Amino acid sequence: MSEAEVDARILALFRAGDGFVSGESLSRLLGVSRTAVWKHIKGLRAAGYEIAAVPAKGYRLVAAPSTLNKFEIAEGLETARIGRPLLCLKETESTNTVAFKMAEEGASEGTVVIAEGQTAGKGRLGRVWLSPPGVNLYCSVILRPPITPVAACQLTFLSAVAVARTIEKCTELTPQIKWPNDVLIAGKKVAGLLNEMNAETEKVNFVVLGIGVNVNVRVSQLGGTLRHPATSLLEEGGVEVDRLKFAKTLLAELDYLYGRFLAEGDAPIRAEWLERAPVRGHKVSVSTGDRFFTGIARGIDSYGGLLVELPGGRVETVMSGDVALVDE
Structure with a gap:
């Protein structure tokens, strides 16, 4: 097993039991030394997990971190492509920048990059996406669809529909989609999408789906330089949203919609986009x-x-x- 797989297995063993798990048991079940077990426990603690250790009893998981991390997101994630693999960062310049470089270096389709905060988040037309840490969702997904470059814009609609579906499943709010790449609540922007592509004349090498959702941020944290009114799920719903649940739901919706896109083309996605967009006929x-x-x-x-x-x-x-x- 890789180091990450050992960490994930340790967490799974903690959650499967109802008490302490001895170091000897962990060593035997994982096929690693007691010293290696201790090394992994230290690493998990450094990642924010609270793990109790009692002589003659072993270890027990007390609490998981509130940050988005690959172990918690991967737990129970049933997707065919999206989120396999998954990279979670405490902070980065832009998840799109990281994902684009990874894709150029051969990262597989479905790779997801998530960051707790961004120092230079990207918006459409070169604009900045303000990205305070610990309150929102900033993620980028690498896809390698067998389509022509002119058809790649269809994936923007797919992203918008996935975000709208996720908001409906995780809150009591009703989202709407604004052409070309915004998701609104009560006429105010709650999410933005930025897709970036590497392509040849008749072939898409890869597309990076960039998704930013204002989950639990307060509007006061976004500053006073916004071009359009902004909001968050917290501001509109009045309660904090579970970011872990939101992230996992979004990856599942992206996975479902992308699978349907590959099997049926863009027509179903476009039809649902139009149902959610108040623009037609206005x-x-x-x-x-x-x-x-x-x-x-x-x-x-x-x-x-x-x-x-x-x-x-x-x-x-x-x-x-x-x-x-x-x-x-």
């Missing part, structure tokens, strides 16, 4: 940097473009920009 304003116009949103095409009907009937496809509903 008047919207569109800002693309050098242009600003209004029209009626008619849906999205298979490449992720927003279809906007202009006055006069011509339909324009918007591939990037900021879109907002217009009060009528």
